[in-house]
Amino acid sequence: MSEQAVRLERGSHYDLDNLATFIAWSGFIVVVLIFVWILGEILVNGISVISWEFLTESPGNAGRSGGILPILVSTGVIVFICLAFALPMGVATAVYLNEYTLKDSRFAKFINISIDVLAAIPSIIYGLFGFVFFNNVLGFGFSLLSGGLTLACMVLPFVIRASIDGLKAVPDAYRESSTALAMSKSASLFYVIIPSAMPGIIAGFLLGIGRALAETAALLFTSGYVDRMPSGVMDSGRALSIHVYDLAMNVSGGDANAYGSAFVLIVVLLVVNSMAIYIGNKIQRRQLR
């Protein structure tokens, strides 16, 4: 091959490379721009509202004045209840599907299809289900408990999927080694496999928190609209996303505090995410040592 041909060939390769780089970069830039735009809009409009009083007072005048303390507390309780139910159930289901059943068994297939169907159901349907089942049939009424349990149902498929992905990423050599070391099935689960699957479980946890914090429709019917400080899990309480929605849509003159609340929502989300990643890494390292 002559020197020129080599150069030509190389040139066309470079062109393709450049094209691929360009596509990858523009995709990246678009995503970052959208993120920065949303974040910037909320930051710029929201930060002037944020003050110590905003975080520690009750809302007044339909949310136009005052703060969001009871709403923060309600949101925290709802998310906690949601994860307290969804996380153990989700991880247990994932362990069952990945460690105890054959992947091709009819039962496992049935469960897998059910999970996919559940994941595709719009949240408003979960809201109606929760309203009928938790509020009425079980008699919880409008309460943080109903809201948390409804969200738990909604989040469950995502927790299961993420945990299964985590478990699948654990090499079979780990399972074989622990069997070879005469570890019992449960010991190998709790000391080797689940800790190794931690990244997936953390991802499920994050997805769960993300969806729970962002949920409006399902909560309007279950945990309700009351913006008083809740005194227990049987009280109705307004979640942060409902507060943002109500201020933006139903309360004229509520835009400033809507931005402020959205700002708090995003900060909470970012803090929780980074905490979960940090803790997840810690657990994984300690257990595997």
Place this chain on the structure above:
Amino acid sequence: MKLGIVIKMLFATLVFSLVSGLSQAEDKKDRLVLTGSSTVAPLLSEIAKRYEKKHPGVRIDVQTGGSTRGVNDARNGMADIGMASRAPKDSERSLKFFTIARDGIAIILHKSNPVKSLSDDQIRKIYAGEITNWKDLPGGLDEKIIVVNKADGRSTLELFLKYYKLKSDQIKPHVVIGDNQQGIKTVSVNPHSIGYVSIGSAYYQVKQGIAPLKLLPMGNVVASMDTVARGKYPLSRPLNIVTKTQPQGLVKDFISFAMSGEVHDIIEEQYFVPINR
């Protein structure tokens, strides 16, 4: 085995919390539940807060879900009181409706605009983009019309669309506004614009000359707090609360509180029109 104990403990906690939760839920003597219209809910929440302050021990939970749900919940006993931002339908005549305030929309033009009045049909055509220049309207200048519309989801937009039988996607606005103040500002600085805001927010500003605006009459009815309160002004709706039967006890006391002069300041703060009695 360790795991078994953990599972048993979790189960016991669950049962315990359910039982204690249920017994807690039965204690509902001084408790009212209101559900319904998301337009009325912020107003009733504030009224309820003031009532709770006056009567310690009473708890009033305000929930939303739309006017029809409010009426249904009142009918089947899910709620003590329903809320509806509309007049009763024929099938709902057997229920008791109480109007606590009214919500009205004013069509606003810049003060310098020579157009004195517009018919419903003309306003519909302006918003549907069929009339785009003021010169096509009686007394109008040769200037393009700037259409100011509310953002989707606002209750004012809902009332506006319903009255003019327009659909949200038929409107081709030049400016989209969020709240009333923004609408007033936008029309104040654009001499050739047309917009609409809730009457409560525009009326005083115009009357005191703060904003260079004028409120268009509807038909032959002037747009004022008074005509809205008396139900004469067509582009308005009642904000109702609903009970299944003649109210008694706490429900009755709360309703008469919500209809009294003690809450007029709250009603005005929400840009609604109190009804003088």
